[in-house]
Amino acid sequence: DTAVSQTPKYLVTQMGNDKSIKCEQNLGHDTMYWYKQDSKKFLKIMFSYNNKELIINETVPNRFSPKSPDKAHLNLHINSLELGDSAVYFCASSPGTGLGSRNSPLHFGNGTRLTVT
């Protein structure tokens, strides 16, 4: 059973388009994340949601809008795609942000490779 699943695995699109990436976790976790890994392989956190509430937003452009319909899903919608958005996007989840959960491991999906042409 896949713990954190993302769709699609690959996404090729043109500049200016709007696209979405979906993420689902079946671990019963309260907290979900989006990370971006650029061409230089740096992994940077973008957003974090806890129980459908945004708790981390790392100065990501407004064109990126995460949406959490329930705590098992965190989707990423990107408007007006730019060349610089090309990257691998990873979704992750962890049990929660409470004191007893702050060391709990994050579980990552296998990524969505976005290519903007």
Add this chain to the structure above:
Amino acid sequence: DAKTTQPNSMESNEEEPVHLPCNHSTISGTDYIHWYRQLPSQGPEYVIHGLTSNVNNRMASLAIAEDRKSSTLILHRATLRDAAVYYCILRSTSGGSNYKLTFGKGTLLTVNP
């Protein structure tokens, strides 16, 4: 975020132990030392974490210096499947959003057959 310093790359032979070092001289008392690895074309994977004492699990061992300013991830018998980028990360348990994982450059481990 407290920073960590790791070698860019290391090489090992299959079946031999591997010691991956990490320096974190500015570690604070609420920081735990976490290790993740990223296999090719996959998402990061949790390996191990610790605070002060050495830790062992089925994947690896973590040796933490007495002053906590450095640590070493030990793979007891490297396999080809262990070839990955290994990240040493300090994760705070203090308030706010300090629990978040902040990845550095990591160490690219190559395992030779």
